[in-house]
Amino acid sequence: MLFSRLIVRRVRFTSGLILLFFVAGHLSNLAFGLVSIDAMERWRGALLIPWQTSFGQALLLAAAIAHASLGLVSLASRHSLAMSRTDWVQLLLGLATPPLLLNHVVGLQVTSDLVARFRADYGYVLAVYWHYAPLFALQQLLVVVIVWAHGAIGLYSTLVLQRAWPRVAPVVIPILFAIPILALLGFAHAGERVLARLASEPDWRALIEQNLLIRQQMAHRLGVIQEGVFLVYGVAVAAVVSILAAKLWRRRRMPVIVSYDGGLTAVGRVGMSVLEVSRANHIPHASVCGGRARCGTCRIIVPVDADLDRPAEAELATLRRVQAPADARLACQAHLIGSPVSVRRVYPAFVDAEAARHPDSWSAETEPALETVP
Amino acid sequence: MSLAGTIVLLFAGAASSPAKADEAVFQRLADLAAANVSANLQALRDDFALAPSEAERLRAAGAAALSDGIAVRAVTFALILVIIGAGLEWLYWTFAAAPLRAVISTMAPTPRQAVGLALRRLAYLGSGVILFTASTVGAALIFPWPAKVDVMVIAATALVVAVRGAWIIADIVVSPHHPSLRLAAIQQHNSSLVVNSVAWLTMWPPRRSYSRNC
DSSP: OOSOHHHHHHHHHHHHHHHHHHHHHHHHHHHGGGTOHHHHHHHHHHHTGGGGSHHHHHHHHHHHHHHHHHHHHHHHTOSOOOOOHHHHHHHHHHHHHHHHHHHHIIIIIIHHHHOTTOOOOHHHHHHIIIIIOHHHHHHHHHHHHHHHHHHHHHHHHHHTTSTTHHHHHHHHHHHHHHHHHHHHHHHHHHHHHHHHHHHHOHHHHHHHHHHHHHHHHTHHHHHHHHHHHHHHHHHHHHHHHHHHHHHHHHTTTOEEEEEOGGGOEEEEETTOBHHHHHHHTTOOOOOSSSSSSSSOTTEEEOOTTOSBOOOOHHHHHHHHHTTOOTTEEETTTOBBOSSOEEOEESSOTTOOHHHHHOGGGSOGGGOOOOOOOO | OOHHHHHHHHHHHHHHOSHHHHHHHHHHHHHHHHHHHHHHHHHHHHHHHHHHHHHHHHHHHHHHHHHTSHHHHHHHHHHHHHHHHHHHHHHHHHHHHHHHHHHHHSOOSSHHHHHHHHHHHHHHHHHHHHHHHHHHHHHHHHSOOOTTHHHHHHHHHHHHHHHHHHHHHHHHHTOSSOGGGOSSOOOHHHHHHHHHHHHHHHHHHHHHHHHHHO
């Protein structure tokens, strides 16, 4: 493998964090609409201008490409669609983001880069969204919620596994709620003012319309750029879906039986992880991190000669962290090869993030009985 | 031509009995059908010809309705409600999901214990819905909604609550999780189907009422 899963995981998280940091700044800037449009413009210098430098733009672009590509690669390398609800939500929100956001990026940032006299200030943007092209406003409002929900869920999923989480949660959670709410309120408040200003200040209106004219003159060129990006993204998503579908189709007739503690039995397919088999067969199985080899709560005890693939670096790191015995595997990383496998779940399905933060707090003696055969 | 008219015509033809009369009746029916098909095709062509101008009129009407800012403001407030309602419920589930999973994983050796566990599941799931409803409606009261939008917001919230309520009740009764938790005698493979069907059926009457009003 070119890059280890551990490195891929870090790159994905870091790129997501960069994007979330940018979005948080952008939305905070929007929240200044509660004060005035001038305040929005003043704070743009501190909150957004750094991202509009060459370095800032390159960093953002790299983070966006890395995050989207690794997300698609992760989808293509799945062996089943048995995912938690949170994972489904994350997947759909993530896939919806680029096409919904493209219009905003091309219409403002790319136009500003191409035409020096185009002024993409807040007055212009709000006038376009509230008066000239309100359908785009509805689209952008949706994107705000989608992007923020995707980022907040991703951040929470990582932070909740850290020992410091109980201390930082009272600060982080209110911020996660406050930023989008204040941003939307700022957008609504500033929008009302822009509508009033458009009605009462003809000079300002003429300035906005002059800017719009520049945008319209660029329409064809921007349309070509937008269609190009759409095409690349569409082809990438179609390729990923095709790879996944082909893999599922090819393996549909390669059943593998998994026997659990308590006499439960389930049927999986070659390539599926034990956790995916549990999910697909509604067998209660702990998994706080959702199958990302981070928490260690899905771990199972397996016979030494169990027909499973070898543990990778990310799994070994987590097993070391939770001080798991030598015969332990992470169910989310243990993939079926072909022969029947017998496993014993270590944690009951109802463990929470506390078990990941303090694995020593759950000893074998205190484990409650797991579900047995009906 | 109406179905009743056709039937009367057929009976009238059959009553006169001779083969010639039958032929005449069927010939007349065929002519009527051909005329109907032709008229319908013409109407369809006319409708298609009108479609671009109708679409343009609809787009212009929509744009006019949007450009005064009312729709944008309403959607902005509605999304804030979604963030508050769904966000608070998500926060609730970060604490309540583990206890709920514990209840779902528990075996119920007797029907009495199954009822007890069902009530606990109802409490967990119901609390989530109540929190969502209370926070959404509470926040909705703060905003200066455009005229008639507040009614739509309350109606949408009521629909969500009705669907989720029905879903929860179905989930409690025909638990798709474990046979021993089930209050009704139903096969495992049918239980998920029942739960999802109930949710869809709950959505049906409001949808029908909405399309009637439109």
